[in-house]
Amino acid sequence: MGLGTRLRKTLAATLLAAAPLAVPAAQAQDRPLRLVLNVGLQTLDPIAGPSFVTRNFSYMVFDTLIAMDGKGEYRPQMLDNWRISDDGLTYTFTLREGLEFSDGAPVTAEDCVASIRRWGARDSLGRRLIAATKDLRTVDARTFVLELGRPFGLVIEALGKPSVQVPFIMPARLAATTPPTTPVSEVVGSGPFLFLRDQWIPGERTVFARNPRYRPRSEPADGLAGGKVAKVERVEFVNMGDPGLRAAAVQRGEVDYLEYAPIDYIRNMQRDRNLVLARARGYAEIVGGISINHHQPPFDNVLVRRAVQQIMDRQELIAAEGVPTDLARPECLSLYACGTFYESAAGTEQTRDTSIARARELLRQAGYRNERVVFLQPADSALINPIGLVMLDRLKQAGVNLDVQTSDWSSHAQRWIQRQPLDQGGWSLLPVVYTGFDLANPLSNPGIGYNCTNNQPWGYCDPAMTPVIERFEAEPDAARRREIAGELQRLSLQQANFPLAGQFASPAVWRAELKGVIDFGFPILWNIERSAR
Numbered sequence: 435m436g437l438g439t440r441l442r443k444t445l446a447a448t449l450l451a452a453a454p455l456a457v458p459a460a461q462a463q464d465r466p467l468r469l470v471l472n473v474g475l476q477t478l479d480p481i482a483g484p485s486f487v488t489r490n491f492s493y494m495v496f497d498t499l500i501a502m503d504g505k506g507e508y509r510p511q512m513l514d515n516w517r518i519s520d521d522g523l524t525y526t527f528t529l530r531e532g533l534e535f536s537d538g539a540p541v542t543a544e545d546c547v548a549s550i551r552r553w554g555a556r557d558s559l560g561r562r563l564i565a566a567t568k569d570l571r572t573v574d575a576r577t578f579v580l581e582l583g584r585p586f587g588l589v590i591e592a593l594g595k596p597s598v599q600v601p602f603i604m605p606a607r608l609a610a611t612t613p614p615t616t617p618v619s620e621v622v623g624s625g626p627f628l629f630l631r632d633q634w635i636p637g638e639r640t641v642f643a644r645n646p647r648y649r650p651r652s653e654p655a656d657g658l659a660g661g662k663v664a665k666v667e668r669v670e671f672v673n674m675g676d677p678g679l680r681a682a683a684v685q686r687g688e689v690d691y692l693e694y695a696p697i698d699y700i701r702n703m704q705r706d707r708n709l710v711l712a713r714a715r716g717y718a719e720i721v722g723g724i725s726i727n728h729h730q731p732p733f734d735n736v737l738v739r740r741a742v743q744q745i746m747d748r749q750e751l752i753a754a755e756g757v758p759t760d761l762a763r764p765e766c767l768s769l770y771a772c773g774t775f776y777e778s779a780a781g782t783e784q785t786r787d788t789s790i791a792r793a794r795e796l797l798r799q800a801g802y803r804n805e806r807v808v809f810l811q812p813a814d815s816a817l818i819n820p821i822g823l824v825m826l827d828r829l830k831q832a833g834v835n836l837d838v839q840t841s842d843w844s845s846h847a848q849r850w851i852q853r854q855p856l857d858q859g860g861w862s863l864l865p866v867v868y869t870g871f872d873l874a875n876p877l878s879n880p881g882i883g884y885n886c887t888n889n890q891p892w893g894y895c896d897p898a899m900t901p902v903i904e905r906f907e908a909e910p911d912a913a914r915r916r917e918i919a920g921e922l923q924r925l926s927l928q929q930a931n932f933p934l935a936g937q938f939a940s941p942a943v944w945r946a947e948l949k950g951v952i953d954f955g956f957p958i959l960w961n962i963e964r965s966a967r
Contacts, residue, residue: 716773718955722935771870781924881932
């Protein structure tokens with residue numbers, strides 16, 4: 435352990451031992467609710483920006499037609515109802531009455547159609563839904579119809595997709611005129627909070643106020659569904675890079691909620707009666723991986739990608755995180771998150787016993803000639819940085835010529851979505867983390883869902899996978915879809931589209947005086963209020 439690390443841990447331990455700050459009850463109610471996110475917020479558009487931090491921002495200010503509840507079931511949210519024709523090809527959707535955007539304009543069916551089309555040009559699941567759609571049209575101000583041209587068994591799941599990228603609804607004047615890779619010029623949503631742009635410090639602080647125009651549903655809040663009642667007047671997202679300082683800040687009550695509890699401090703936090711750690715697992719767990727740019731040599735060669743797959747020792751990668759053993763799943767080999775519906779062992783035999791020696795041999799067979807590999811390392815991410823450091827060490831041992839470029843996650847995320855050559859700011863490898871929500875469905879899984887779409891920078895295309903995906907899309911029976919999902923996993927692992935780094939829980943933590951916190955798997959800040967002490 436370096437001197438700087440020891441000093442930070444000593445400081446954090448000292449702060450953690452201090453008594454929590456006493457705050458008068460009236461002052462506590464007036465204080466903003468402060469959330470520390472894993473990384474700073476730079477991109478405000480949920481379709482253009484593929485990051486969790488942008489997703490978290492977007493749930494504050496936008497709303498969705500359909501939402502997933504705490505049991506993983508899909509419920510109407512902005513919608514009053516939907517109807518499905520007897521042949522399963524026509525879906526009629528009706529909005530709730532009285533919905534408004536933050537600028538005072540009513541939410542209409544036209545806004546929904548434009549938003550779905552924009553999302554559907556970007557998201558993996560959305561693209562497949564749009565490809566199966568014969569017509570998407572408005573009927574009146576509150577009603578629109580989605581007519582399929584061929585069977586597609588996941589219409590509701592697609593429109594209720596809970597994580598990146600989410601089909602949030604925005605005004606048609608923005609959604610219909612802004613390309614999906616270009617951020618919209620205004621943040622105008624119909625969600626429970628308002629974004630205060632004049633107080634935004636990119637990467638440092640984001641401020642929200644309660645949206646007086648928002649009309650929550652009457653049902654109790656449940657997961658992402660039900661009544662999104664904003665019970666605090668002001669919310670702040672703050673960036674705090676040092677994990678020890680994050681831990682100390684929440685313990686002292688200087689912040690209220692950490693998106694992820696710093697792993698080194700979890701045991702201490704579990705013993706602190708002033709803190710609550712999230713218990714959500716499965717969909718809520720973290721899965722590390724490495725994004726490979728298939729457009730850039732040498733990773734257009736499957737043998738080189740398999741070499742990367744061979745350096746992914748899950749035991750070592752998860753150990754680098756320092757995760758307590760009861761929160762780690764190094765044995766999980768499923769490309770879908772373990773503990774979710776499509777979890778599978780199909781094709782995992784080739785990833786069970788990883789080996790640097792085997793990686794070297796695969797590079798030799800591939801004819802690797804020491805080509806430069808640009809590795810983007812997000813040093814500010816407490817979750818990604820340790821995984822990336824282990825990957826770097828093992829890649830070097832395998833003989834890969836690495837050009838390591840270290841920066842903050844937001845900067846790397848901007849480069850990640852580009853396709854520039856290496857000598858013009860391009861990239862080769864980027865360590866990433868996803869949640870079980872993102873990996874649970876084959877059509878949204880980064881190792882399957884973007885196959886041959888030419889829609890994302892990793893750019894893989896396996897012709898053998900295409901007809902299997904089409905069978906999965908068309909299959910109405912969930913049990914049969916699970917079997918097909920296993921076939922897709924086997925094909926993806928053969929091509930080493932998205933090598934995994936292991937699954938573990940990195941729970942959120944919040945102050946015990948917060949009431950109504952929804953333990954879902956990522957921050958949900960409606961329904962929360964402070965109890966007076």
